[in-house]
Amino acid sequence: MVHVFQYKERYYIFDTGSSSLHECDEKAALLLRKKLGEDVDISSVSEAERREYEEDFAQLEKDGLLFKEETKVYPAKSDEVKALCLHICHDCNLRCKYCFADEGAYHSAREFMSLETAKRAIDFLIENSGNRKILETDFFGGEPLMNFDVVKQTVYYAKERAAAKGKKFLFTLTTNGLLLKDDIAQFLNEEMENVVLSLDGRKEVHDAVRKTANGKGSFDLVIDNIKNFVKIRGDKHYYVRGTFTKKNTDFAKDVLFIADNGFDSISMEPVVTDIEDLAITKEELPAIFKEYDALCDEYLKRYAEGKGFHFFHFNVDLEGGPCLAKRVSACGAGNEYFSVVPNGDIYPCHQFAGDPAFKMGSVYEGKLDEKIRKQFKESCLFTRKKCDGCFAKFICSGGCSANNYHFNGDINDPYEITCAMMRKRTENAMHILAEKKRLSQNEER
Amino acid sequence: MNKIKTVAPADGCGEC
Numbered sequence: 061m062v063h064v065f066q067y068k069e070r071y072y073i074f075d076t077g078s079s080s081l082h083e084c085d086e087k088a089a090l091l092l093r094k095k096l097g098e099d100v101d102i103s104s105v106s107e108a109e110r111r112e113y114e115e116d117f118a119q120l121e122k123d124g125l126l127f128k129e130e131t132k133v134y135p136a137k138s139d140e141v142k143a144l145c146l147h148i149c150h151d152c153n154l155r156c157k158y159c160f161a162d163e164g165a166y167h168s169a170r171e172f173m174s175l176e177t178a179k180r181a182i183d184f185l186i187e188n189s190g191n192r193k194i195l196e197t198d199f200f201g202g203e204p205l206m207n208f209d210v211v212k213q214t215v216y217y218a219k220e221r222a223a224a225k226g227k228k229f230l231f232t233l234t235t236n237g238l239l240l241k242d243d244i245a246q247f248l249n250e251e252m253e254n255v256v257l258s259l260d261g262r263k264e265v266h267d268a269v270r271k272t273a274n275g276k277g278s279f280d281l282v283i284d285n286i287k288n289f290v291k292i293r294g295d296k297h298y299y300v301r302g303t304f305t306k307k308n309t310d311f312a313k314d315v316l317f318i319a320d321n322g323f324d325s326i327s328m329e330p331v332v333t334d335i336e337d338l339a340i341t342k343e344e345l346p347a348i349f350k351e352y353d354a355l356c357d358e359y360l361k362r363y364a365e366g367k368g369f370h371f372f373h374f375n376v377d378l379e380g381g382p383c384l385a386k387r388v389s390a391c392g393a394g395n396e397y398f399s400v401v402p403n404g405d406i407y408p409c410h411q412f413a414g415d416p417a418f419k420m421g422s423v424y425e426g427k428l429d430e431k432i433r434k435q436f437k438e439s440c441l442f443t444r445k446k447c448d449g450c451f452a453k454f455i456c457s458g459g460c461s462a463n464n465y466h467f468n469g470d471i472n473d474p475y476e477i478t479c480a481m482m483r484k485r486t487e488n489a490m491h492i493l494a495e496k497k498r499l500s501q502n503e504e505r
Numbered sequence: 506m507n508k509i510k511t512v513a514p515a516d517g518c519g520e521c
Contacts, residue, residue, distance in 0.1 A: 072512075081511070083509070116508055116509045120511075135517065194520075378514060379514060381514075382521060490512075494513075
């Protein structure tokens with residue numbers, strides 16, 4: 061399919077079959093939309109211009125960059141496990157209102173993972189990773205730093221086991237920052253390939269939802285820890301990761317607040333919750349779209365001034381990104397990625413943790429429920445029928461299985477609200493890609 | 506081909 065869209069005074073054509081992005085003028089966009097069956101007035105385009113544009117369209121089509129037929133080849137998925145999310149601690153020292161993990165407890169008892177269970181999880185990953193050399197483990201919670209000693213010992217154990225097998229681990233950890241200081245910060249900086257630091261932006265926004273157990277805001281308790289950590293981080297990976305809700309649909313201000321505080325790697329996610337006064341509904345979408353545009357403009361302005369920052373969802377690589385086989389494979393949860401909860405039970409991913417219907421086994425048994433695994437293994441872009449007519453399908457690969465299930469009752473039934481935001485961010489990201497190229501070409505002249 | 510400019514894939518191994 062072909063998607064024609066406009067960003068302010070720019071016009072773009074995205075060909076989904078070839079994953080090619082083109083820039084054109086208003087008349088070309090009009091003609092193409094007419095060609096696609098839209099009811100548009102093309103009287104402003106002269107006959108001579110029309111012939112010229114048609115020649116351009118024909119050349120692009122001949123080059124396989126326009127109206128290219130989309131692949132319908134179902135992906136061949138391997139049984140190799142790539143990554144585990146270790147719920148090292150089902151407890152938390154904060155009580156964030158929107159936490160999908162039920163304030164750390166995942167709808168069960170507050171519990172810490174033992175070192176023995178963590179070691180069994182590492183063994184499970186190594187034993188099920190086939191010929192794969194690089195393995196990934198994310199320390200998650202709850203707040204994983206409440207069980208820091210097990211994090212540390214697990215890292216040492218995994219490195220030792222991997223070295224003996226000719227493999228290598230990449231570790232990541234997500235923290236709210238409360239305990240991120242001194243030896244802990246030093247260890248994470250040395251051992252973690254990526255560290256995700258939770259901060260929602262402006263103090264009043266952060267404090268309204270991210271509260272301590274006694275109900276006080278946590279901004280002042282974490283901001284210096286996070287700043288100090290990023291200072292020692294140097295050029296190693298980190299993300300300052302925020303959540304926005306219905307209450308701060310002006311989240312661009314929060315992203316820019318984070319950037320203004322010296323953080324240059326930022327992700328800001330729409331909340332996943334069914335709490336009515338926080339959940340995003342279709343009523344908020346126009347304001348959210350406007351906000352993504354405002355963020356896009358400021359992002360480019362700062363980039364042009366040499367003061368740019370990295371925003372996770374504006375990063376779409378059409379040239380060197382994933383191959384087509386990967387783009388149609390869906391997210392990998394339940395087949396190549398699993399989460400392990402403190403007692404060793406295995407779930408398709410962190411967002412399914414604690415749901416008995418999705419318990420796939422235990423690291424102590426070492427085998428997986430093949431019926432559930434088959435369900436996830438067979439799920440791909442083509443089993444998500446709603447995606448057929450969507451231009452962003454090869455970017456998002458059918459969305460989040462957990463969101464689909466929690467909102468629509470089926471991992472193959474994409475959730476419309478997140479789809480709408482995904483499409484918007486994709487258009488912004490494509491505009492950014494074009495503008496960055498334009499800027500670098502201008503610099504070369 | 507001067508009105509339409511191509512802005513941006515390069516020419517399943519599972520290494521990702």
